[in-house]
Amino acid sequence: MVDGDTLFVGSMGGRVVRLELSARQEDKRVPSKSDGEWVWAPEVEQAGSIFSCAQGGQFGAGVLYGAPVVGNDTVYIGAYSGKVYAIDAEHGDDVWEEPFETGGSIVGGVAVADGTLFVGSSDGKLHAVDVSTGRAKRGFEPYATGDEIVSTPVVQDGVVYFGSLDQKLYAIYADTGKLKWDEPFKTGGGVASKPLIVGEVVYFGSFDSKLYAVYADTGEPKWEQPFEAGNWFWAEALYHDGIIYACSLDHNVYAIDADSGELASGWSTNPFPTEDQIRSSPVIVGDVLVVASEDGKVYGIDLETGEERWQRDLESSILAPLCTAAGKVYLHARHDNTVYAFDGEGGQDWSVSLTDIK
Amino acid sequence: MPKARTIILLLLVVLIMLLVSGVVGMTEIVAAFNLLLLRPILNFLVLLSGYLFGSFGLAIVVLTVIIRVLTWPLTTRQLHSAKAMQAIQPKIAELRKKYAKDKQRLGEETMKLYKEEGVSPLGCVFPMLGQLPIWIGLYQAVIQGLGIAPENLLGLSKQLYSWAPIQEQVPLNSHFLWLDLGSGDIFMGILVAASMWTLQKMSTQPSADPTQQSMGRAMLWIMPLMFGFFALTFPSGLSLYWVLTNLISIVIQYRVSGWGTLRVPSLSSLRQGRILQPANTPQSGDIGAPQLEGAEADSVVSGRKGAVGAGEGSPRKKDRNGKHRDKRKVRRRGR
Numbered sequence: 001m002v003d004g005d006t007l008f009v010g011s012m013g014g015r016v017v018r019l020e021l022s023a024r025q026e027d028k029r030v031p032s033k034s035d036g037e038w039v040w041a042p043e044v045e046q047a048g049s050i051f052s053c054a055q056g057g058q059f060g061a062g063v064l065y066g067a068p069v070v071g072n073d074t075v076y077i078g079a080y081s082g083k084v085y086a087i088d089a090e091h092g093d094d095v096w097e098e099p100f101e102t103g104g105s106i107v108g109g110v111a112v113a114d115g116t117l118f119v120g121s122s123d124g125k126l127h128a129v130d131v132s133t134g135r136a137k138r139g140f141e142p143y144a145t146g147d148e149i150v151s152t153p154v155v156q157d158g159v160v161y162f163g164s165l166d167q168k169l170y171a172i173y174a175d176t177g178k179l180k181w182d183e184p185f186k187t188g189g190g191v192a193s194k195p196l197i198v199g200e201v202v203y204f205g206s207f208d209s210k211l212y213a214v215y216a217d218t219g220e221p222k223w224e225q226p227f228e229a230g231n232w233f234w235a236e237a238l239y240h241d242g243i244i245y246a247c248s249l250d251h252n253v254y255a256i257d258a259d260s261g262e263l264a265s266g267w268s269t270n271p272f273p274t275e276d277q278i279r280s281s282p283v284i285v286g287d288v289l290v291v292a293s294e295d296g297k298v299y300g301i302d303l304e305t306g307e308e309r310w311q312r313d314l315e316s317s318i319l320a321p322l323c324t325a326a327g328k329v330y331l332h333a334r335h336d337n338t339v340y341a342f343d344g345e346g347g348q349d350w351s352v353s354l355t356d357i358k
Numbered sequence: 359m360p361k362a363r364t365i366i367l368l369l370l371v372v373l374i375m376l377l378v379s380g381v382v383g384m385t386e387i388v389a390a391f392n393l394l395l396l397r398p399i400l401n402f403l404v405l406l407s408g409y410l411f412g413s414f415g416l417a418i419v420v421l422t423v424i425i426r427v428l429t430w431p432l433t434t435r436q437l438h439s440a441k442a443m444q445a446i447q448p449k450i451a452e453l454r455k456k457y458a459k460d461k462q463r464l465g466e467e468t469m470k471l472y473k474e475e476g477v478s479p480l481g482c483v484f485p486m487l488g489q490l491p492i493w494i495g496l497y498q499a500v501i502q503g504l505g506i507a508p509e510n511l512l513g514l515s516k517q518l519y520s521w522a523p524i525q526e527q528v529p530l531n532s533h534f535l536w537l538d539l540g541s542g543d544i545f546m547g548i549l550v551a552a553s554m555w556t557l558q559k560m561s562t563q564p565s566a567d568p569t570q571q572s573m574g575r576a577m578l579w580i581m582p583l584m585f586g587f588f589a590l591t592f593p594s595g596l597s598l599y600w601v602l603t604n605l606i607s608i609v610i611q612y613r614v615s616g617w618g619t620l621r622v623p624s625l626s627s628l629r630q631g632r633i634l635q636p637a638n639t640p641q642s643g644d645i646g647a648p649q650l651e652g653a654e655a656d657s658v659v660s661g662r663k664g665a666v667g668a669g670e671g672s673p674r675k676k677d678r679n680g681k682h683r684d685k686r687k688v689r690r691r692g693r
Contacts, residue, residue: 189526207515209525
């Protein structure tokens with residue numbers, strides 16, 4: 001998450017790190033605190049041993065999956081332990097007396113709007129937290145779905161949109177927690193992707209390998225037929241100039257006409273093939289769509305033609321969503337626990353090993 | 359069966375040659391394993407759960423039973439081979455004693471003995487090797503299917519067939535009885551340890567070698583405790599598979615060689631405050647009958663089941679051949 005000149009990143013080791021982008025020295029892989037390259041890095045969660053992870057049935061699970069969110073000079077992040085933390089953006093101190101606890105694990109990110117934080121949990125509920133106190137929001141009963149929630153919620157115009165593994169997309173009022181539509185939108189598979197809202201339409205993918213477009217107001221489908229890929233949709237889709245860019249676990253990047261739900265005609269090769277599953281959400285930098293696949297390859301795709309402009313191999317799996325600011329792309333590679341910064345043409349600016357920040 | 363053995367041997371040789379020559383690497387082997395075993399088993403399991411009220415636990419139960427029934431002939435063959443090998447151990451010991459200084463002759467005579475007795479030293483290994491990939495496939499399928507970490511869930515997308523009846527089952531229902539199949543469970547840990555101890559106790563063959571004896575005694579406890587500990591930490595769906603497969607193995611083991619060295623108190627022994635002393639191996643076709651151990655086995659007339667062990671004050675006396683007889687039987691005959 002980039003906020004101004006600051007990058008906030010959560011690691012699988014349980015740390016949230018504040019990096020100062022302007023102070024970053026390109027030739028140094030290990031950042032210096034005295035030079036102001038990083039400001040704080042509190043350990044919000046203990047990674048624990050393999051056995052402590054397994055006790056909760058979380059065999060092989062990591063610690064921080066969801067991306068942090070910044071608001072009111074505070075960084076909010078959900079951990080796999082089921083706790084939500086609020087960290088003072090300036091000094092890295094805890095803002096709440098104690099973290100907010102959901103009844104399950106948190107895999108997706110959090111959403112903050114109008115003094116309320118929304119987070120989905122594997123207890124199947126969408127929780128609302130009063131950001132000033134860190135306690136459950138009064139008058140909002142946690143909204144129970146039929147299965148785990150791993151999708152990141154999105155708030156727009158007082159309505160929270162989120163998916164559940166019970167194969168449905170929900171739209172509930174942010175203040176009361178009541179369902180907005182007559183009934184949730186049913187798909188043929190679990191909904192894990194973060195919904196993308198463009199105007200009056202919500203776009204989201206499902207485990208039935210289909211990408212859906214539904215009207216935010218009514219929950220009615222926009223397209224005659226949902227767009228179908230060869231495997232599940234996990235990552236959030238992206239919108240640019242009438243085109244939806246969606247990455248599927250079938251290794252392909254699709255450019256889809258937002259109005260018709262058909263493959264867009266502009267790309268010479270549509271879909272654009274990569275060599276592994278794409279789990280991280282893509283970003284657009286200038287006229288380049290940047291996509292990272294699980295095998296560590298980063299692709300720069302020309303938005304107009306769909307041609308590959310550049311490719312880099314980081315040799316470390318990339319699962320976290322990419323983020324962009326001021327013409328740069330920032331991504332976190334999992335195996336080497338390193339943050340990389342690229343420019344729009346694929347030139348690597350710098351990399352920082354989060355493991356070395358002590 | 360010799361044909362099957364030759365085929366397995368040939369496949370192993372070809373596999374080793376391919377690995378050594380570098381024509382195929384571990385990646386290709388893992389891919390082949392996934393394609394031929396993991397994916398079919400996992401997808402069948404998921405499909406099965408759809409027909410079993412969406413219960414992945416029931417699917418594990420049914421699939422474990424199916425696989426164990428299908429591999430029943432292999433298992434019994436393996437156990438029979440082990441039993442036959444045990445039966446000729448005294449003769450092998452004699453040969454070792456006789457040809458202690460002539461290793462070549464010892465080898466020749468041992469092979470000759472095997473031939474005469476119709477025993478293959480690898481007879482109990484090949485059936486086990488045949489079952490091993492299936493077990494590993496099922497193990498992996500349970501792990502992949504029940505993993506609740508995002509990595510596991512995403513890993514499932516690589517293994518499932520893109521067939522609607524299968525895809526619709528995701529995410530899999532991880533609740534079965536009192537269990538969350540994706541989490542460890544203390545009761546399942548106890549069941550895994552107890553069933554494994556029972557199976558080990560039944561199948562452990564007593565050895566005359568003190569070193570092997572102490573090793574056997576240690577393993578009898580180490581393995582169940584280790585797996586019991588694993589069961590506390592691994593998904594209980596896997597423990598469910600372990601418990602079921604152990605129980606089925608106990609049934610097969612009982613049918614082939616009885617209770618083995620497991621002490622099973624008979625009603626009569628319980629009445630007399632005594633416990634049955636089983637034999638190391640059944641000496642006759644009396645499969646399933648608990649028997650007495652060592653020298654005592656020769657000196658007792660055992661019933662079909664529940665024979666009473668010899669000891670001071672036991673109601674037995676020697677017959678005219680110097681063998682013990684149950685006093686009650688003698689009295690009965692006397693009448």
